[in-house]
Amino acid sequence: xxxxxxxxxxxxxxxxxxxxxxxxxxxxxxxxxxxxxxxxxxxxxxxxxxxxxxxxxxxxxxxxxxxxxxxxxxxxxxxxxxxxxxxxxxxxxxxxxxxxxxxxxxxxxxxxxxxxxxxxxxxxxxxxxxxxxxxxxxxxxxxxxxxxxxxxxxxxxxxxxxxxxxxxxxxxxxxxxxxxxxxxxxxxxxxxxxxxxxxxxxxxxxxxxxxxxxxxxxxxxxxxxxxxxxxxxxxxxxxxxxxxxxxxxxxxxxxxxxxxxxxxxxxxxxxxxxxxxxxxxxxxxxxxxxxxxxxxxxxxxxxxxxxxxxxxxxxxxxxxxxxxxxxxxxxxxxxxxxxxxxxxxxxxxxxxxxxxxxxxxxxxxxxxxxxxxxxxxxxxxxxxxxxxxxxxxxxxxxxxxxxxxxxxxxxxxxxxxxxxxxxxxxxxxxxxxxxxxxxxxxxxxxxxxxxxxxxxxxxxxxxxxxxx
Amino acid sequence: xxxxxxxxxxxxxxxxxxxxxxxxxxxxxxxxxxxxxxxxxxxxxxxxxxxxxxxxxxxxxxxxxxxxxxxxxxxxxxxxxxxxxxxxxxxxxxxxxxxx
Numbered sequence: 001x002x003x004x005x006x007x008x009x010x011x012x013x014x015x016x017x018x019x020x021x022x023x024x025x026x027x028x029x030x031x032x033x034x035x036x037x038x039x040x041x042x043x044x045x046x047x048x049x050x051x052x053x054x055x056x057x058x059x060x061x062x063x064x065x066x067x068x069x070x071x072x073x074x075x076x077x078x079x080x081x082x083x084x085x086x087x088x089x090x091x092x093x094x095x096x097x098x099x100x101x102x103x104x105x106x107x108x109x110x111x112x113x114x115x116x117x118x119x120x121x122x123x124x125x126x127x128x129x130x131x132x133x134x135x136x137x138x139x140x141x142x143x144x145x146x147x148x149x150x151x152x153x154x155x156x157x158x159x160x161x162x163x164x165x166x167x168x169x170x171x172x173x174x175x176x177x178x179x180x181x182x183x184x185x186x187x188x189x190x191x192x193x194x195x196x197x198x199x200x201x202x203x204x205x206x207x208x209x210x211x212x213x214x215x216x217x218x219x220x221x222x223x224x225x226x227x228x229x230x231x232x233x234x235x236x237x238x239x240x241x242x243x244x245x246x247x248x249x250x251x252x253x254x255x256x257x258x259x260x261x262x263x264x265x266x267x268x269x270x271x272x273x274x275x276x277x278x279x280x281x282x283x284x285x286x287x288x289x290x291x292x293x294x295x296x297x298x299x300x301x302x303x304x305x306x307x308x309x310x311x312x313x314x315x316x317x318x319x320x321x322x323x324x325x326x327x328x329x330x331x332x333x334x335x336x337x338x339x340x341x342x343x344x345x346x347x348x349x350x351x352x353x354x355x356x357x358x359x360x361x362x363x364x365x366x367x368x369x370x371x372x373x374x375x376x377x378x379x380x381x382x383x384x385x386x387x388x389x390x391x392x393x394x395x396x397x398x399x400x401x402x403x404x405x406x407x408x409x410x411x412x413x414x415x416x417x418x419x420x421x422x423x424x425x426x427x428x429x430x431x432x433x434x435x436x437x438x439x440x441x442x443x444x445x446x447x448x449x450x451x452x453x454x455x456x457x458x459x460x461x462x463x464x465x466x467x468x
Numbered sequence: 469x470x471x472x473x474x475x476x477x478x479x480x481x482x483x484x485x486x487x488x489x490x491x492x493x494x495x496x497x498x499x500x501x502x503x504x505x506x507x508x509x510x511x512x513x514x515x516x517x518x519x520x521x522x523x524x525x526x527x528x529x530x531x532x533x534x535x536x537x538x539x540x541x542x543x544x545x546x547x548x549x550x551x552x553x554x555x556x557x558x559x560x561x562x563x564x565x566x567x568x
Contacts, residue, residue: 125479180542184480223476223528226509278507282478290487308480311542313524320524355477 015094016048019284022102026291040287047283048094054276055087058403061270064253065237066402068263072243075342079236080349080388080406081229082185083277084270086129088401093135096145100152101131105292107157112300115444116451119168120296121160121183123308124289125281126407130185131156133395133410134417140396141421141429154433158440159413163187164306170194173366174315183306186356189380189408190309193323193360196379197372207369210318210361225278225351230271232350237267309359316362322370323361323377328353330381338389346388348381352406356380380408387411394418469558470502471551472516474529478507485520485541492544492551497563501555518554 011017023044027037062084069077090097104127112118121127134155138148164181167190171182182190201207241249241263254262296303313320331348338345357377364376384407391414392399405414420428471489475482482505489503506515508525511532518534522541529535536550555562 122484123480124483125477175542223525224508225477226507275509278478279510282483282505285479285483289483290490293487305484307484307542308475310475310481310522310524311484314522314540317524351477 013095015090015098016045016052018095018098019048019288020045022098023284023287025102026288030291030294043283044287047280047286048090049280051087051277051280051284052091052094054083054273054278054280055091056273057276058084058087058270058273059401061266061273062402064249064262064266065240065270067253068237068240068244068249069345069402071248072240072245073345076344076400077240077347077402078344078388078392079233079347079403080352080384081274081403082126082129082352082406083274083281084403085398085401085405086132087273087277088403089132089136089398093132093139096139096148096152097128097132097135099149100135100156101128102288103149103153104131104156104160107153108160109292109296109299111157111161111440112296112303115161115440116447117161117165117440117444118300118302118304119161119164119181119183119306120293120300120303121164121306122289122293123183123306124285124292126183126185126308127156127160128281128285129405130159130410130413133405133414134159136395136398137414137417137421138429140394141417141426143426143429147426151430151433154437155413155417158433158436159409160306161440163409164304166191167194167363170197170363170367171312174312174362179304180311181304181306182309182312182359184309184356184359185405185407185409186309186352186359186380186384187409188412189356189383190359190363192383192408193364193372193376193380194367195376197364197366197368197376199368200371200375201368202371207371209316210322210365210370210373211316213318213370226271226275228350228354229274230268233267233270234264236347237263237270309355312359312362316365316373319361319365319373320358321361322373323359323364323380324354324357326374326377327357327360327381327384330378330383331385334382334385338385343389344392346385346404348385349406352384353381356384356407383408383411387415390415391418394421469500469560470504470516471518471520471554472511473503473505473520474508474511475505475522475525476508478505478510481522481541482506485522485538485547488544488547489520489551492548495548496552496555498555498560501560517558520550 020041024041027040108121112120134152138152164183167182167187172178241259246259249259250256331353360377360380361373365373387408388404391411394414420432473482473485486503486505493501513533519532520536521529523537523539526537
């Protein structure tokens with residue numbers, strides 16, 4: 001009997017099996033055929049193992065980077081890259097992360113169905129990364145596994161519902177409607193951009209739109225994640241290798257290989273690892289997200305899908321470029337400040353600055369024209385440089401792994417939970433989560449009392465009545 | 469027949485377009501079209517019969533074969549029209565009477 005229990009435990013300790021089971025549930029509720037269910041379940045199992053293998057590649061390339069950085073500058077150098085850190089986190093916290101991800105979606109549907117915050121968070125990849133971070137923080141706080149999953153899922157569901165709500169007032173200005181929202185872990189920084197842009201708008205001479213500027217083309221390569229990661233990491237590794245010097249690198253790390261070639265190859269290997277992790281994440285999510293979407297469409301009336309940031313890129317292509325550049329400058333300014341302060345150094349993560357910086361630019365432009373796009377995205381750049389720095393201590397051992405979560409929401413959620421944990425332990429975390437749930441319902445009630453006007457002309461209800 | 473939705477990371481936007489194409493095909497009652505999504509870096513010519521991208525990526529997909537550019541990746545009406553056109557151009561029969 002005991003032997004049987006142990007086998008059962010061994011099964012459930014395997015994150016790949018947990019995600020495969022979630023996938024099995026997802027496919028079954030979609031009433032897929034037996035062969036589709038079997039195919040999807042096995043693909044998810046293998047996809048998770050692909051992801052784990054990618055983590056190994058990334059870690060292999062990051063370790064020499066950390067050593068070189070430490071030797072050259074005598075401080076810790078941290079590369080914020082979601083895929084890189086999540087790959088590592090999932091090796092230790094995979095099972096609870098997968099369960100938090102799954103139950104978080106259910107909480108999201110429940111909150112959307114019962115409050116005025118009708119947002120369904122459909123960016124499965126970043127939600128999955130968020131679940132991984134929450135699993136770490138709850139684990140570091142010392143919760144039992146079941147409690148990690150219980151409270152973690154509530155925190156995750158709250159996050160998925162509230163982050164789109166934060167950006168929505170500015171999103172309405174971009175799209176001119178209230179039908180779609182942004183669901184991305186850059187939400188807090190993007191909302192900050194909207195806020196800054198509103199403040200600097202200027203009443204007398206409103207700043208003109210970025211779209212009146214004629215920009216040169218030819219930065220298309222920025223859109224290709226693999227290329228941009230390899231190029232930017234190549235430059236960063238090269239600089240660090242030059243400072244570390246050939247003596248150290250060739251002696252201790254590269255086994256005699258020329259230090260420049262070694263650095264460039266490690267940077268390319270990092271990109272290769274991210275490529276593998278992305279492929280794994282894609283397979284893992286392929287069966288789960290459509291089920292989530294299908295269920296939420298059935299259960300939540302007037303649901304607003306919260307989607308990945310590129311949905312706003314087409315609204316203001318110039319602001320995309322301007323936003324990325326401003327955010328990146330913010331990241332560099334932040335890094336210089338850290339050098340003077342002597343803290344660990346957050347190297348600007350190009351992917352994060354591109355994705356969230358570009359969205360900040362578009363939102364900033366809608367709220368405050370050119371000036372808004374530039375200053376808003378700059379504020380985002382500063383935020384995603386300092387938030388990861390503050391986040392490092394609450395991540396426990398994971399904070400020392402040369403890589404970290406890159407977007408603003410990880411910082412906001414992580415610091416909320418992490419500081420509660422430092423201040424009052426598990427009780428404070430539980431109290432904080434319950435208080436947040438209460439706050440959501442109170443806010444929803446206030447909105448309901450205030451906003452009955454917008455309810456009067458719901459097109460959905462209009463057509464439904466017409467059909468009868 | 470295979471349609472492929474593409475975005476820069478191959479995770480969020482392309483997945484959404486992929487699901488929306490699935491939805492449109494179901495509405496039209498068309499079967500036998502394989503839909504998938506991928507990132508810009510791993511797509512090669514010949515991976516699909518038609519590639520769907522948002523207009524922000526239009527410049528980056530040259531040389532990948534037949535491309536459909538979506539002015540807005542969240543506009544279902546536009547997607548419906550463009551999927552229909554693509555199917556017609558490929559000679560795929562759309563069961564009549566279904567598209568009310």
